[in-house]
């Protein structure tokens with residue numbers, strides 16, 4: 001008898017579609033005994049502009065089946081060469097499973113074409129607590145760093161889809177803002193100090209500025225505070241070239257802005273030493289290993 005397909009609706013999570021305890025990724029951390037060459041600086045698989053397909057009706061099973069080469073909880077690395085950087089993609093998340101499906105469907109082949117050694121982490125907060133992006137990005141950094149020696153952390157909104165794979169997801173010797181040209185802003189930088197959307201930092205850069213502030217509850221400002229942290233520590237912000245760093249933003253309702261965000265930004269540098277990754281206390285409520293990503297839910 002043919003197995004019946006469990007159809008999931010647009011906003012449903014893939015919980016139950018996969019038994020997350022079944023994943024076998026024991027080889028993931030072992031070093032490859034056969035020496036393989038370093039991957040080329042520019043991957044031969046890049047195609048340039050590839051307009052994101054926004055298919056909100058795609059089923060979870062189909063997304064999982066399409067990329068079944070990614071088996072270790074969102075981790076993949078090239079088999080024929082050694083990736084130049086190990087990249088953790090940290091996605092702060094709350095209840096946007098429709099966007100998540102579209103995002104995964106787009107980002108996995110994009111990252112594969114770049115020949116990266118990468119893993120995707122989705123970080124969620126207890127439903128009773130107001131969304132706090134900076135805090136979730138800090139948790140993503142801390143949790144991913146516990147399981148692999150990443151060279152680069154990319155902080156990535158779930159609603160942003162890169163349109164050109166020459167936009168390389170790797171870190172540089174200074175922090176880099178990547179989502180420079182977003183369709184919502186007519187492919188222009190909305191303001192010069194913006195650092196939100198997609199950004200890339202190494203472990204040392206993150207630790208140097210003590211990560212993001214944990215104080216920005218609600219929408220907005222945590223990225224502006226990070227910009228100030230970089231400036232305060234005399235770091236230079238790099239920007240990707242706007243002709244390759246183009247993004248499509250998925251449509252969603254505007255979240256409720258945090259009314260205290262401007263005051264917090266103003267006083268941010270007084271707290272920089274005690275407000276960040278170094279002093280962060282949290283508890284893990286749930287950890288699910290899905291084939292295309294690792295999901296971590298926390299409370300504070």
Ligand code: NGS
Pocket residue numbers: 194196197219220221222223224257261262
């Ligand atoms: C600014 C926010 C940033 C945010 C940016 C773009 O106004 O946190 O808009 O947001 N700063 C403040 O509110 C102080 S976007 O339209 O991409 O969601 O990143």
